[in-house]
Amino acid sequence: MTATIGKKQLSRIVLKGFKSIVECDLELSKINVLIGANGAGKSNFIGFFRMIQQLLEQNLQVFVSRQGSPDALLHFGRKTTEQLEFRLYFGNNGYFAALAATQDNRLMFVEEFFWWNLAAEYELGKGHFETKAFSLTGTKIHENILSAMQGWRVYHFHDTSDSAYVKQRHGINDNNYLRPDARNLAAFLYLLRENYSSSYQKIVKTIRLVAPFFGDFYLRPLPQNNEFIELEWFERGHDIPFKAHLLSDGTLRFICLTTVFLQPEGLQPETILVDEPELGLHPYAITVLASLIRTVSKQVIVSTQSVELLNEFEASDVIVVDRSEGCSSLRRLETQELEKWLEDYSLGELWKKNILGGRPSR
Template identity: 25%
Template sequence: MLTAVAISGYRSVHDLVLPLSGLNVITGANGSGKSNVYRALRLIAGMAEGGAIRALAREGGLDAVLWAGPEQPVKPGSTAQGTMRTRPIALQLGFASDDLGYLVDLGLPVPAESTMFNRDPVIKRESVFAGPVARPSALLVERRNAHVRVRDDAWHDVPYAPPGHRSILGELGDTQTTPELLTLRNRLRDWRFYDHLRTDIDAPARRPQIGTRTPVLSDDGSDLAAALRTIVEDGGARTLDATIDEAFPGSRIEVAATDGVFTLGLRQSGLLRPLGAAELSDGTLRFLLLTAALLTPQPPELMVLNEPETSLHVDLLPALASLIRRASENTQVVVITHAQRLAELLGEAPEVNALTLVKRSDATDIDGLGMLERPRWDWGKR
C-alpha cells in the first residue's frame, strides 16, 4: 500500500507530499490542483510502461507542465516576480509504500546541434529505496543519467546504459540482480485509472461486442457486458445483484450471447423487455461501468477514480459510495471528486483519509496539514 505520493515542479504543484491510506478522498475547488495530482499519478505509472515521456509530450512538453510560478512561492499578499533561476529545471515524482519507494527526476538534455529533440525531457536521476524516505542508507537501486548501480552487500555497477527517455523500471529488472525493479514494474503496471468513462451515443459500451472472460474492465469500457458476466461467473452474482438493486430498485443486469457476441440489458420493474445499452441514460451507463470496474474479480494494488460522479444523479451517490467502500476492502483506492455529497458519504467510513486541496500563494497545498504532519520526504540532489 502506498503511504505517500510526492510531486514537485508540476503545473500548480510546487512541492507536495500527500499522505495515503486504504481509502483516500481528494476534494478541492476548481483550480486547486486535483487534476494535476491525478495526472502525476498516471505519469508515475507510465514510467513502468515507457509512456511517461510521450504523455509529457502530449501535454506540450516539459516546458508546458513545469511549475508555473517563481522558484520559491511568494508570501501571501506579495506579487510574484521573475528571478534568476538558481536550480536546474526539474519535474520530480515519487511514492513511498509499506516496503519499496521510488522517485524520478526529469529535466532537459544537454543541448546538442546534432539533434532536433533538445526539448525532450530526459531522466536525470531515479532511485528505488526501502522505507518511507530515500536516505542514502535506504537506497537499493540508483541511477544518475546513464549510470546505474545496485546494492546488495555492496554497490555494483550495472553494465547497461539506459536511454535518457527510458526508465530503469522498463529497461531493467530480473530476479537475480534487480528484483526490486521487477517488483515495482509489475506493481505499477497493475495500477488502474478510470477517468471520464465514455457514455456518449457512440460509446463502445453501447454496442454489442465479442465477449471474452474479462476480469479487468478496459479504459474505454468497450467490454462492459463481458466484464459484468465475468463478475457473475467468478462468484460475484449476489454482490452485483445487490449493487444494481440499491442503485435502481427492482432492476437486474442481463447479458446475452449470440455466436460469441455479448449484449447488455437492464431489466427494470414495470417494463416488458430489458433496456439495451444503447437505450440507457448517460448516468445509468456510467454507474454500470463503475460497477464493473469496482467489483473486479482481480483487484489491483491501486485504483484511482477521477470524478466518478460525472453524469450521475445525486440519488446514485449512496450506491456509488457503497461500491467504493467495498472495493477498498481489497485494494487501495484514491477518489478525486468535485461532489461534496460523495465525499461526505465516503467520509462516514472511519478509515477514510480525506484530503482537501487549496491554493496558497498560487501553489497547491493540503488544507489543515502542517509541516509536522506532512509525510517525510527527501528528493536528494542530482
C-alpha cells in the first residue's frame, strides 16, 4: 500500500522540454525508485532538481553557463524546443515557470507564478533572469512551498578518490545540513554527536551492521586549527584513530547514506534525492539501505541500476524510464498488471526478463 505523502512533499510533476524529457506528467508517492537502461534519462530527471536548487539560490544563469548554454538544457536545443516548462504540485498548491533561451545564451523567465488551493495565483511577471519567488517571503506560499523546495537535496556520493572533499579538512561550523557530496560529513556528525545523541548512536550502530570492524568516529577540532575538522574513526577494540582514506569506498559511501537517512527528522529535507546509491555496496549493505529508505518519514526519489535494491521495494514504488528516438518517457508501474507475475518472480527478475521495461532498446 502506498504511503501518504506530506503536504510539503511533491505530489505531481509536469516537465516539458528538459534535456531528453520532451514531456513528463508523473504522480509522485513517498518512495519513488527510478529504473532504466544507461542513458535512458534517469539522471536527467534527477538533474532537473539540481537546476531547481540553483534557481532558488539565485544561481540560474551560473548553472546555465556551467551546462554550456541553454541548448544543453532544452530538448535538442532551442531550434527544436522553444521553452522549458515545469509545474510542481504540492497537493492543491504549486509552482509554475516557463524559461526560454535568449540570444546572449541565458534563460529568461517568460512566465512564473505560484498557486494556492487550485486558485489565487501569485503572478511574478516575466522578462527576469532570476526567480522572483522570494518576493513572497512571509506568505503561506513561502511557509509551505518555498521552504520545502529550498530544502531539497540531491545527494551524490560517487567520488571517494583520495582527493574527494569528504576526505579533506573542512570548516567545523559548516553543519546546517549535510551537503550533497558530503564534504562536510565530519562537521555534520560532530553536530549530531553533540546535540542529537540518539540519532548519532543510530548512525554508528547501523554502520556496524555493514562494517563490523567499525568502532566509532573520532570527531574533534583539528589540534593545529580548531576552526577545522577532518573525518577520523576508530576500529572496534582499538584507540588509534584512522583517516577517512583507510575506509573502503563502499564503506565510506554507506556512511554517507546512513547519515542522510538517519539524521534527525527535523534536519531532513522534505524530499531526499539520491543518484545510484548502490554504487560499490555489498548486497547486504543494499538490503540495509533499502530498509533505511522505507522507514524514513520523508519523501525519497532514487535512481538505480541495482536488481538487489529494486527487489526490496513494491511495484507501486517503481518508475520506469525508457528512451526511444532520443526521448525519455517515465511511467509508474501498474501493480495490478503484475500481480500474476509477482506470484512467481521478484521485481528484479521481471526487470531482467524485460517485463517491466527499462532495458536497452535498439
